Amino acid sequence: MNTTLALYANYSIYSAIAVLTLAMLAYAAYLARAIPAREVARTPERVLVGAGAPAAQVEVGSGAAAVDAGRKMAGIGRSFAWLATACIGVSMVLRGLAVHRPPLGNLYEFVCAAAFAAMLGFCVWNQRRDVSWLGTFVVTPVLIMLLLAVKAFYTEASSLMPALRSYWLTIHVSMATISVGVFTLGAIVAALYLVLDRYARAGHTPRWVRVLPSPAELERTSYSLHIVAFPLWTFTVIAGAIWARQAWASYWNWDPKEVWSFIIWVVYAAFLHARATSGITRQKAQWIALAGFACIIVNYTIVNLYFVGQHSYSGM
Amino acid sequence: MPAQTITQPRLGPVGAARWAWRQVTSMRTALFLLLLLAVAALPGSIWPQRSINPARTAAYIEDHPTLGPWLDRLGFFEVYASPWFSAVYLLLFISLVGCVLPRIRVHGRMLRMPPPRVPQRLERLEHHALARTTRPAPEVLATVREALGRRYRVAIKDDSSLSAETGYLRETGNIAFHLALIGILVGVAVGHIYGWKGDVIVPVGSTFANTESRYDTIQYGPRVDPDNFAPFSLTLDKLTVTFEDQVGGRGQFGSPRDFVAEVTTRSAPGAAAQRHTLKVNHPVEMDGATVFLLGNGYAPVITVRDKDGKVLYSQATPFLSRDNNYTSSGAVKVPAARPKQLGFFGNFLPTGIISDDQGPISIFPDAKNPALALGLFEGDLAPGGRASSVYTLDTAAMTQVKAAGSDEVLRLWITPGETVQLPDGRGSITFDRVERWAGLSIRHDPAKDFTLASALLALAALIAQLTIKRRRVFVRVTPENAGSRVVVAALSKTDDEGLAGLVQRLAAVAGDRIDPDDVPAGEQAAAGGARGIRP
């Protein structure tokens, strides 16, 4: 146990919170200011079809002058988002070094890791294809997550209880973290889709909405994120079962945490089914996805804090 | 009357059965049952479950005298074995079988068929492109075939058109996934029917032999013969336990940090001895069962003598811990005592104090300041030969002993090495030293590997069905003036962002020149999917 490193780990999380706040402001400014620019940039794209080559040229050519104002904010947001991600990452590494184990042993550490996964996923995605429009909607919930972690879930750095001492901890919990990170992004896009779809059907388009992709595109994006997260969650549950057999002698005990992991899995399976079932609207399917995310939140808050089970290691 | 003109089609019994079967195996029913399964699983996380924690369940029912028995009757304390939970998942799996079997047939047929014919008007498809070339048609089609690579099944017709299909593995994956889910269910069921699980407390220095009667609790499936348990034995040589005593903070100070047991095992009486280290997360595999270290506690070594000094009782006596600081309760039964049998009952405290409000309790889990706090009863230990738990005293036929020359009940506080005389010539009790015990769980599940394999197959098949795209590609070459006109088009069964790029790439391969101008104006919007393609 190294208390100095643990202290620096905390400073790093505070820095991440500060930088995330700046990123949130920058992305909000982007949403507010990018609107005219985006409209100009978008129109010619629509006309050009069939062949790719000229479309790409025109998109860059005509948009360039007008895009400036919003672009700049998006650029600032992107830098801050990367910096905040790095701060969370550094904090996790320091905490891991402080206690000589993977920093995934209690609720506080888990929330930090899930925030890291969500931010890293967003940043990498944003690097490959511009999703600045999503910035505010990702950074704000992550900021709330970190504030909750620091204020409500904070646990002193310490070693692990014996049942948690296993390399399965790293496998099982890091997969759960990544998966929850991607589910979070998916839920954000799903919620945006439902809002935009409602606006579209009401024939009413607030200004900020015009920066965002079409509802149909959002719906597809949400689906893509969910089909990445779902196998990860499946693997998390299987790895948990393998570990449970080693640690508790039985691979499935219907412990509250296991019950909820199962419920989450079933609800997301229902989402994938709903989307493939004719006669079920896309809207309904996305509502099921949001229900799945609600179950994730319950699993990491209510179940961790109030239900009695073998997983009672949140350190609280 | 208009009502008469609408005649309901009459369903005979066969028709009705067929109708019901179609309902059960519809995707909508599957969806409904999936959601229902999630809801049905929920109560098991809210109410204590008897199979997991019988004590907490009993306490709950006692605390809720009106609600408790009703919940019990409705199966809320045994959710995962309740008729309603079973009904939901069994219906779901019936639906699954009914859904998957026909799809296997259809898919098998599909796999044997060549790719479908090229549609008449390729320009009607959402994703298409036109190109011009001066090369002969067979050569153009050959380059397209080459560009498609080996993943596509390709059919070329009349040297003028090509159709290709890929992604059969998607449906294969889907079917394999659903079958693997059935595999998991079967594996779990077989594990229940042919598996067993027992728990036993073994003090340091004692030997455990794997027979039914040695277990403190044991559960086995209907097809298990407990007389045929593998005849292994296990001796607990040493148990080391460490606790957190450095870090403060809620829930950390005093938490267990490490349990390590040194054991010697024999696969049968008289077989060669083998030494193992048994730890949490590191079970020991025996022939026909696996041994897990799940719990630990204290077994103070206690000796009781009569008034002449003759030893009536002397052994390590396991006490069960009740809280995180190992305040442990237990009993010492001395049936050999005369004229009346004696029974001691009370607590073992690894770091004991007497608190004002709670009486004797332990404030730290390690044995820093051990003490026994006991009361004494005399009378009949087992009235009517009734068997009772070794950890509690049945005081129905006993009376509590009072302190010498007083009306207060006798309270003993004994530290290691100490001997205390009992009042009125009842002899003495000695607390020799502190030992520990290990809580072992021994389990046999013959189907666990099958279940695991099914789960991994489900995962692999799931990834296949979610990532593999089912695509069809069509190419038609028609002669024109000096050269040929090539139309490339593609179809997908699902969202497929890569489709437009694929069409562009193939058109580039097939033609010398891609001709966006050739797209009739009205179809430009329809082909909007090509947006965002980089050449």
Ligand code: HEM
């Ligand atoms: C134990 C219950 C079940 C689970 C957990 C489950 C799960 C899944 C999952 C995760 C998918 C992937 C969805 C996708 O491809 O996007 C899927 C697809 C599918 N399932 Fe199930 N399923 C179950 C039962 C059933 C049943 C009872 C049926 C038949 C009524 C069924 C029919 C299908 C079909 C047709 C697809 C393919 C959808 C597509 O074309 O993408 N499933 N299932």
